Amino acid sequence: MWKRDESVKPATPPAPSPAATPVAPASAAPVASEPRAQLGRDIVNIGKSVIIKGELSGSEDLTIEGHVEGKIDLKDNVLTIGPNGKIKAEVFAKAVVVLGEVTGNVTASEKVDIRDNGSVDGDIASPRVAIAEGAHFRGSVDMQRSGGNKPAAKPNVPGQPAQQGGQQHGGQQHGGQQQGGQQQGGQPQSQGQKVGA
């Protein structure tokens, strides 16, 4: 009897206690003690009415809703140009998210993301670039990989329905329909045929 009671007791209490009780104080403590410092360190916001001319650099993530002219250097951080932000500057950051307007070259070590209604007039250099459907972009994109590895040639996907020659939108044989000999488009094994000199 005694042994049976003792064996049951220790099994039940540990389950709730380590999971539930320590978590609450642990998570609550830092938030309660330094909420302002935490916020101040992680996100800096340049408001709509702010105009900055010159060089802007720092080591914190930054959101710009105002106007900046000159240079922005946040090499290890994320720069977000908000919907109201207008930038005429050379931009260097780890990642750049554009919801507003940027005129100038943008260099990011990780990613440039031009969202819907975002606008970039300038050259982008970044290993990853995403341009949303409604975004405006005018310039060049340099996505050169570090290390200069050649891209692995992806094999064709012959099983894809849209690629089959005899299907609705597939290629079609039209040999000799117009001037010169023509390639038979859409045949899965078809090879190019020289038409010109």
Add this chain to the structure above:
Amino acid sequence: MADATRSLTDLFGMLGPRKATETDAAAESSVTSVSEAAYPSQSLHKFLRCLQSTDNPLLLDLGPVVGSNVTFFGEQLGCRIRVEDIAADIDRHVKGGTVDQLAEFFPKRFTQDPGTVDGILCWDVLDYLDRPAAQALAKSLCRLLRPDGCLLGFFSTAESAEQVYTKYVVVNETTLRYRTYPALRPRQRSLLNGDIIKLFKDLRVTDSFLMKSKLREMLFRKPTPR
């Protein structure tokens, strides 16, 4: 009874347009799916092969900006992509009533040095140009292309009065999605094979495919000088 039903139907018909039925919705969605349909491409993967032998190639895209294309070509080729939206140029000239000046505009349009571009995605922009403008653009493109560089062009084989441009969205190496959007002028004419070859007389046609989508896909390469 049948007459009564018919008259009731007529009465309802007089009240206004009938609500869209399920069949209408299906028809509408099928129209959407046609305009957004995926089509095979025989030449795109060959174009990619041309460029994969070059380190950090410079690619000129003459179509409107398609974000997923930029990502695709960037990831496939690790290239520099320059987007030069010729359709926007055409529209701007149409709006300004200066379409006849496009032939003078194109030689000054590109800022790249001659022989520095590795690949050109010409898409179907030449279909929207008059002969002199098309000749001027083709000449400029030939000048920009480096020896052994390649150009991918699409040419419609069917006349169309529809005022739409097409965004060619790359799905994968062998599939494109055609997405139309409003244009200020229709395709001017469908170029014959011989016309196209004449336009790009400085280039060599390496592949020519006539697709079921009534589009001729042509891949050109600039000969290396001996």
